Amino acid sequence: MDFAPLLGKANFWAYFFIMLTGLYGMAVKRNLVKKIIGLGIFQTAIMLFYVSIGSKEGATIPILTAADAAGRGGIDAAAYINPLPHVLMLTAIVVSVATLGVALALTLRLWRRYGTLEEDEILARLRGDPGGEACTPRS
Numbered sequence: 001m002d003f004a005p006l007l008g009k010a011n012f013w014a015y016f017f018i019m020l021t022g023l024y025g026m027a028v029k030r031n032l033v034k035k036i037i038g039l040g041i042f043q044t045a046i047m048l049f050y051v052s053i054g055s056k057e058g059a060t061i062p063i064l065t066a067a068d069a070a071g072r073g074g075i076d077a078a079a080y081i082n083p084l085p086h087v088l089m090l091t092a093i094v095v096s097v098a099t100l101g102v103a104l105a106l107t108l109r110l111w112r113r114y115g116t117l118e119e120d121e122i123l124a125r126l127r128g129d130p131g132g133e134a135c136t137p138r139s
Helices: 010-028 032-053 066-072 084-114 119-127 130-134
Strands: none
Touching: 010 032, 032 084, 084 119
16 A cells, blocks of 8 residues: 555644544543643644645745736636635634633633532532532632
């Protein structure tokens, strides 16, 4: 089997492993702050992936001058980088920051109410289990 095409896409493999790290943090960790960190890592990997899709080797930025358009007799779209993924990721960055802010605010509220950031303890407390009574509410 020829692995040369796979090795040429090392950046995609890196994004894949970064994304899996974030997914692992969200799914397996029980501390809410660690889950939020995993979410941030996951979102960042997705953004890096989309930005890398928009770039091409040997291409230039999509800014035309009058001389470029007049000199060629036409515009070669293959010579330019696709700006759409980059623009979409600017929006994704704003959404990511807002998501992080809301998640941290909710986590702070849970910590003040239950005195812990461990998911298991909070859920036990909500169910009324005796094991959940160990954490005392804060005022």
